[in-house]
Amino acid sequence: MEAAVAEKRKLAAKDYKSDIKPIWCPGCGDYSVLNALTRALAELALRPEEVAVVSGIGCSSRIPAYTSVYGFHGVHGRALPVATGLKLARPELTVLVTSGDGDGFSIGGNHFLHACRRNVDITYIVMDNQVYGMTKGQASPTTAPDWEGSKLTPEGTGINPFQPLVVGLASGANFIARVSASDPINMAKIIVEAVRHPGFSLVQILSPCVTFRPEQQEWRDIVRTAVVDYTDDAARAARRLMTDDGFNVGKVLYKGSRPPFKPEFEVTDGSIAELEASFVI
C-alpha cells in the first residue's frame, strides 16, 4: 500500500500533459489553465487512468486531448451530460469538465442549471473570456451589453450579461470559486479543493482572449484577491455574489454540504428470470 502511494507521488504536472501542441493563440489564458489543471492532478496524486476530462466545443474544450488522462471531446454544449453519465456509471473515476462561457452558459445553459441541481460529484471548470473565440469573436452570454467588437452585433448586444456564479448558486452548485488565469498556483490550489469537495463544484476562471478581447490583458491588474473567506450560508453567498463586480478572485466563495446525487449500482440477488416471471400468465 505504502509503495503504491509512493508510486503515485512520482508523477509531476508534466506527466499529465500529452505531446499534442495546443491550437491556442500565443498569450491565451487557457495555457495557464492547462498548467494549473495538470499541477492540480499531480497534487491530487491521481493515476492518469483514474481521471477523465470531458468537454464540448470551443477553445477551452480542446483541453482533454492536451492531457494524458482519459478524455472525451464531444459536441457543443453537452459536456455536462456526458460527464454526468460517465460519473454515474463509473463513480470511482474522478471526472472534470472543461468548458467556456459560450459552450457552458449559452448552448449548454440548460445542462448547467440541471447539473447544479443534480449535484453529481464532478468539477466544472469554465474558462470565461466573454467571447466566442473559435468562431472569431462574437458576443457570449457573459459579454458586456455595449461591447461593439463583433460584426454580428456591431451595436453591442444590449443584453445584460449572464451571472454564472449567482445562477450556479441558485441552481444548487455545492462549491463555487472564481480564479484568475494570471495566477496558476492559486488556480491549481482551488481546483484541488474543488475536486476534493463532494458534489458539483463550479470554478469560473477569468481566462483572457488576447486575440479578440485584447483589452482583457489588463485583467491581471484589475483582479483582486477576494477579501472574505468562503461561506457555507447560501443566502450570504448570494448577497456577496449579487454585489460583486466579477473581479474578486482567488478564493472559494461558497461551500455547501448537500449530499451528491449518486444512484447505487447495487449488486442484487435479482435475476432476469425474475423479471420475466412477471409476464407469465
Place this chain on the structure above:
Amino acid sequence: MAAPSVSLVIAGSGGAGVVTAGSLLLEAAANAGWYALMTRSAGPQIRGGEAAAMIRFATEPIASHDDSFHLLVAIDWENISRFAAEIPLMANSLLIGDPALGEAPAALLCNSPRQAGLAMSEIASAIEGGRSNMVALGAIAGMIGLPVAAMESVVSRQLRRKGQAAIDASMAAFNAGFAAATGLPAVPRLPGVDAAPNGERWSITGNEATGLGAIRGGVRFVAAYPITPATEVLEWLAPSLAKVGGVLVQAEDELASINQIIGASYGGVPALTATSGPGLSLMIESIGLAVAAEVPVVVVDVMRVGPSTGIATKSEQSDLNIAVYGMHGDAPHVVVAANSVADCLFTTQWAVHLAESMQTPTLVLTDQLLGQSRAILPRPAELAFIGQRQTAVVAEEGQRYQRYALTGSGVSPMAIPGTPGLAYTADGLEHNELGTPSSQASDHQAQMDKRLRKVARFDYGSHWADIVDAEAGGGNIAIITWGSSTGPAREALDRFSAMGGKARLISLRLIAPAQPDKLAAALAGIERALVVEQSHGGQFHRMLRAFYDLPRETLALHQPGPLPIGPGRILDQLNAWRT
C-alpha cells in the same frame, strides 16, 4: 390467420376503465388457452377522456388485427365518433350500447351494423358496488364463449387488496352480464381449447418487451426523458434495472439523455435511451458524435404520427428517413426495426449486441401500435448473441495505444477508463488512429473507410429479415414490408395461402445498412412486389429504390397513420395479381 378468431372493441369515456377492462379480458382469455392482441386508442386528454380497447382473440398466436370488428360494446357514447375510422363495423357486426344513454352516433352506422341494447348501468346499479364495465365484460364473455371460471381467478387476483366484497360485487356484475348475453344476437364464438402448460404464455406489451430486450442484451445504464408513446419503456426499465444492478436516470431533456448514455458507454457500461420522433430529432447531432467517437449506444424510437408534435398518441412509420439519413456528414450506423410485439424483445436485444460489437450507435424503430399493444403470446425463446464489445486491456510494449487503429473489420479494441497505460481522448473531431484531432484528407478517408467497414463487413446472419413463404410456395409475388405493417402482411399472406395462393413475405428487420445481396437472393424468382408501409411519403419504398434492385412490377401501398393498412387491402392486391 387460418384459426378462428373474434374481434371486438370496448369503448367508453372518463372513468369507464375500458383499457383496464380489456386487460382483464385478455388475462381471462389466456387462462382459457386463447391468444390475444389488444391495441388501444385514446384521445388527447391527460386523464379520463374517451378510450377504446381493440381486442382480437384466437386459438393461435395473432399477428394483426382483422379488417373490421365483429362486436363493439360502448359503455357510453361520449366522443366515440372520434374513433369511428379506427373501428370499422360491417353489416354483420354487432353494436351494443346502453339504451339509457341514447342512440348510437351516426358515424358508427355507415355500414348499417346490427344493433342491440344492454342495460349495463341499470344491471350494475342493482348490484352493490357493481360497475357497468364488468357487466359489459360478462356479456362479451358470454357471447364469445369465454368461460366464467377463466375470469374468476383474474378478478380474485386483481381485486385481492380491495377485499372479498369487491371481488363478489365484480363477479356478480360479470355474471349478470354473462347471463344477459343469451338474449343478445350472435357473434363468432371461439372453441374451448386446453389451457397452456404453466409458464408457456406471456402477457406483455411491446414497450415492456423492448425494455426486457435491453436488459437481456446487457444494458445497465438508461437515461430517460418522458415522451408519449415511449414512456412505458422507461417506466418499466426504472425498477427492473434496479433489480439487476443497473440504473436509470431521468435527464433534463433529450439532449442530456443521449449524451448521458454516451458518457456511460464511454465508461464501459452498455447504455440505452428510448424516445419518440421529437426526441430523436433532438438527439441526432449527438448520435453523429457516437458514430465519430465510436461509442456504442442504443436509441429506441417508438414512432408516432409526425411531423412536429403530430398526433402524439397514435402510430405511424414515418421516422425511417430521419433514422437512416438524419445525421450530417457521412455517418455509418445501424437501424433495426421490430416487426411484432414479441419481436420488440428480440430486436432490442439484437440491437444491443450490434451496437456493442460494432462500437456504433444502433437505432431501434418500433411504434405506438407495437409499443402500446398487449399480446398474449407463446413464451419467447431464450436468446444469447455471441460477441460483445472488444476492449483493450494491456498496453503494447513501447507503443502508444491506438484507439482508432485501422483494422480489417474496422472494429478496434476500446480502452475503458480505469485501464492503465491506455488513456486516450474520444473525439467528435476527425482524428487519426491515436485519436489526435486531424484535418488531413488521408485521416478523414481512412477513418471514414473504417467506420463504414465496421457496419458493412459485419455478419448480420439471417436476422436481417423475416422471410415467410405461403404454404404452397413462394410463387412469383412478394410483399416487402417492415415494422408494424408486417402483422397485417402476415395475415394477408395466410389468407392468400388458404385460398391456394403463392407468395413470399419479406419483412426487413435490418433497415440500415442495406443488404442488397441478401434481398436479391430473397427475391429470386419474384416478378411482382408489393411494398407496404404506413407513411404518407412512401419513405420505405423510396429507400428500397435507392439501395435495392426491385422487380420491374413493384407497387407501393402506403398511407399515413394513424390508420393501419389492414390485411384485406394487401390481400386485394395479391388477388388482383393472381387473376
